[in-house]
Amino acid sequence: xxxxxxxxxxxxxxxxxxxxxxxxxxxxxxxxxxxxxxxxxxxxxxxxxxxxxxxxxxxxxxxxxxxxxxxxxxxxxxxxxxxxxxxxxxxxxxxxxxxxxxxxxxxxxxxxxxxxxxxxxxxxxxxxxxxxxxxxxxxxxxxxxxxxxxxxxxxxxxxxxxxxxxxxxxxxxxxxxxxxxxxxxxxxxxxxxxxxxxxxxxxxxxxxxxxxxxxxxxxxxxxxxxxxxxxxxxxxxxxxxxxxxxxxxxxxxxxxxxxxxxxxxxxxxxxxxxxxxxxxxxxxxxxxxxxxxxxxxxxxxxxxxxxxxxxxxxxxxxxxxxxxxxxxxxxxxxxxxxxxxxxxxxxxxxxxxxx
Numbered sequence: 001x002x003x004x005x006x007x008x009x010x011x012x013x014x015x016x017x018x019x020x021x022x023x024x025x026x027x028x029x030x031x032x033x034x035x036x037x038x039x040x041x042x043x044x045x046x047x048x049x050x051x052x053x054x055x056x057x058x059x060x061x062x063x064x065x066x067x068x069x070x071x072x073x074x075x076x077x078x079x080x081x082x083x084x085x086x087x088x089x090x091x092x093x094x095x096x097x098x099x100x101x102x103x104x105x106x107x108x109x110x111x112x113x114x115x116x117x118x119x120x121x122x123x124x125x126x127x128x129x130x131x132x133x134x135x136x137x138x139x140x141x142x143x144x145x146x147x148x149x150x151x152x153x154x155x156x157x158x159x160x161x162x163x164x165x166x167x168x169x170x171x172x173x174x175x176x177x178x179x180x181x182x183x184x185x186x187x188x189x190x191x192x193x194x195x196x197x198x199x200x201x202x203x204x205x206x207x208x209x210x211x212x213x214x215x216x217x218x219x220x221x222x223x224x225x226x227x228x229x230x231x232x233x234x235x236x237x238x239x240x241x242x243x244x245x246x247x248x249x250x251x252x253x254x255x256x257x258x259x260x261x262x263x264x265x266x267x268x269x270x271x272x273x274x275x276x277x278x279x280x281x282x283x284x285x286x287x288x289x290x291x292x293x294x295x296x297x298x299x300x301x302x303x304x305x306x307x308x309x310x311x312x313x314x315x316x317x318x319x320x321x322x323x324x325x326x327x328x329x330x331x332x333x334x335x336x337x338x339x340x341x342x343x344x345x346x347x348x349x350x351x352x353x354x355x
Contacts, residue, residue: 001092004099005048012041036107039168044098051091058084097347105206105281106172111148111274112204113162117180119198121155126183126308127200128157129331134165134177136333143167148267149255162271164207171206176342178204179305186310195311199304207270208277215276221245222265227256244268251275320345 015038018024024031061081068074114130116123138145144166151159165174182199190196227241241256242264253275255268307316313327315338322341324330330338 001095001099005044005095008041008044008099009048012038012045015041036168040102040107044095047091047094047098051088051095054084054088054091058088096351100347100350103172103175105175107169108171109164109166109207110171110174110204111162111164111207111271112174112177112202113160113271114158115160115201115203116153116158117199117201119183119196121153121157122183122187122196123198123200124153124157124159125155125187126157126181126198127159127161129183130181130200130202131158131161131163133331133333133335134174135163137335138165138167140333140336141167141170141173143170147257148271149253150257164270171204173339173343174204175206176339176346177202181306181308182304183308184310185308205274205278208273215246215273219247221247224261240264242268244272246272246276249276249279317342 015034018034019031019038024034058081061077061084064073064077065081068077112134114127114134116127119126135145146164146166148162148164150161153159180199180201182197184195184197186193187196221244223243223245224239225241225243226239240259240261241254242261243252243254244265245252251272253268253272255264255271258264258267305317305319307314307318308327308331309316310327313325315324315327315330316322317338320342322338324338326334
């Protein structure tokens with residue numbers, strides 16, 4: 001563990017020096033990549049520094065006990081030694097988790113796809129609720145939000161909405177949201193007061209860098225057409241909407257939110273590349289038979305991962321048996337407790353596997 005910590009310290013120092021090199025500071029994309037990698041190591045480095053300070057204090061206390069004759073100083077050293085020994089053990093456990101193999105996608109931005117599932121209009125309203133929950137959470141995390149594509153429905157909510165979150169460790173936190181979310185409540189349109197169950201699916205994809213996905217432009221079929229949704233006078237009178245089909249896989253992405261055909265094309269390509277990257281990584285994992293299928297990290301979209309029960313004000317995450325009676329706060333964007341508990345359970349599972 002200590003050898004790995006020293007290597008991590010060396011890499012951190014190297015990254016700090018790189019951020020002062022002119023060729024990197026003058027290249028915004030490269031600078032951002034180096035800064036993100038350094039940011040991802042900061043928690044480990046801070047904890048390692050705390051660990052070294054704790055070891056130093058333990059050594060000093062042991063020296064006092066070996067050489068000192070003053071009863072009061074001996075008593076103080078014994079008390080501090082006991083406290084520092086407990087702290088050392090706690091920090092060691094924390095360092096083990098921080099040194100676990102990480103998903104290289106964790107530091108990336110994320111593309112979130114929310115789609116209404118079973119439940120008719122109520123499912124679309126629920127999809128809108130999930131979108132608002134994620135955007136409010138993103139605001140608390142100081143992440144930027146960029147809507148890539150949306151299909152609003154007449155009664156409010158969305159049949160589908162796709163958006164990007166830009167910031168620090170976005171995918172590493174949001175990946176736990178992939179799956180089917182279920183809601184139990186009385187719809188506003190329900191006269192008899194019966195509770196309905198509806199669902200919406202959430203897919204979280206890491207943003208694909210150009211070097212990660214190579215796409216032959218000849219394999220793309222690009223159609224333009226007039227937008228059908230709201231958006232001002234020019235939206236429905238110009239061919240600004242874009243539909244891109246990736247011929248080898250049959251993947252289709254449509255974007256019509258922007259008035260500019262160029263912007264719609266760029267956004268559609270971003271979504272397509274993210275989907276292709278996800279497919280590529282999934283296929284590689286299956287070939288190597290190394291894909292972790294734990295209850296926490298599964299990205300199987302058919303799995304019901306969470307239930308939002310409005311009559312009881314209850315949120316239940318079925319993967320880890322977590323139940324919270326603060327549904328309104330979570331839907332208002334206070335999602336960090338849920339995500340942190342999922343991440344802790346995931347890390348515990350990995351610790352068991354690596355021994």
